[in-house]
Amino acid sequence: MNKGFYALAIVVSLALHGALITAITYGWEASNSPERKPMPKFVQAKLVTIEAATPKKKLPKKVDKVKQRAQREAEQKRKAEVERKRRAALEQKKREAEKKSKAEADRKAREDKSRREKEQQEKVRKEKELKEKLAKERQSSFDEALQDEDELLDANEAEQAVMSVGQAIQQQIEAVWSRPPSARNGMLTKVKINFVPTGRVVATNIVEGSGNTALDRSVLTAIRKVEIFPEVAELAREEPVIFERQVRTTILNFKVEDLRQ
Numbered sequence: 001m002n003k004g005f006y007a008l009a010i011v012v013s014l015a016l017h018g019a020l021i022t023a024i025t026y027g028w029e030a031s032n033s034p035e036r037k038p039m040p041k042f043v044q045a046k047l048v049t050i051e052a053a054t055p056k057k058k059l060p061k062k063v064d065k066v067k068q069r070a071q072r073e074a075e076q077k078r079k080a081e082v083e084r085k086r087r088a089a090l091e092q093k094k095r096e097a098e099k100k101s102k103a104e105a106d107r108k109a110r111e112d113k114s115r116r117e118k119e120q121q122e123k124v125r126k127e128k129e130l131k132e133k134l135a136k137e138r139q140s141s142f143d144e145a146l147q148d149e150d151e152l153l154d155a156n157e158a159e160q161a162v163m164s165v166g167q168a169i170q171q172q173i174e175a176v177w178s179r180p181p182s183a184r185n186g187m188l189t190k191v192k193i194n195f196v197p198t199g200r201v202v203a204t205n206i207v208e209g210s211g212n213t214a215l216d217r218s219v220l221t222a223i224r225k226v227e228i229f230p231e232v233a234e235l236a237r238e239e240p241v242i243f244e245r246q247v248r249t250t251i252l253n254f255k256v257e258d259l260r261q
Contacts, residue, residue: 158242161235168231169193170252177222179256180214187212187256189219195248197240199233201226207251219254 190208193201204223209216236243 158239158246161239161242162246165229165231165235165247166250166252169229169250170254172226172229173219173222173252174254176225177254178218179259180212180218182212183215183218183256183259184212185256185259187215189216189254191219191223191252191254193223193250193252195229195232195236195243195250197233197236197243199229199231199236201229210256215256 187210188208189206189210192205192207194203196202201223204220206216206220232243232247235247
């Protein structure tokens, strides 16, 4: 638009200048020569387009509403897609975090379960060991009690057996014992007798005399008369330990009690 305006101004200016020059020329000639001269030819003006030095203002582009709407829709779609991807990424991270948290919780649960199982197993083991220990102690105490009882019974039986054998020995000796006239009631002679397992007497000794030599000799004489004691031989066969411990060497008391004074 600026180019056309300037071109039109230039054309008009040239035309005016041409007309002015023609008028001046014609008037000058008329004053100098009264002669009538033919009319001068008009100068043919040519339109010359001169580019203006000043820049022309750009006309605003025609707004393409359809294109703008399409661009807005495309931008909205792009933003929506970006938002969708962002939300999807956040959701993925959330799922991964939940999965990791669940896995960690499951691991801790398994560890706790394993720990509780081990603690329970250890508790059961200790209780079992304690029960076995108490049972062994009770059994040991019971066995010891039984052993003590057996030993006591054995001791009682052994004592009874020894007493029975001792009474039999003394009765057999007293049955053949002839007390001397010098003997008196209350006199006591303590004699040690050594036996062999066959029941035979192999040695006799006065452990404690009565103070009456004749009485003491009479006791030794009575022992030699009997010589073999079947009860001793039987005990040696059946209870050799008791024989060795308590009968092989026997000490008996012979007391004068039934004499008439």
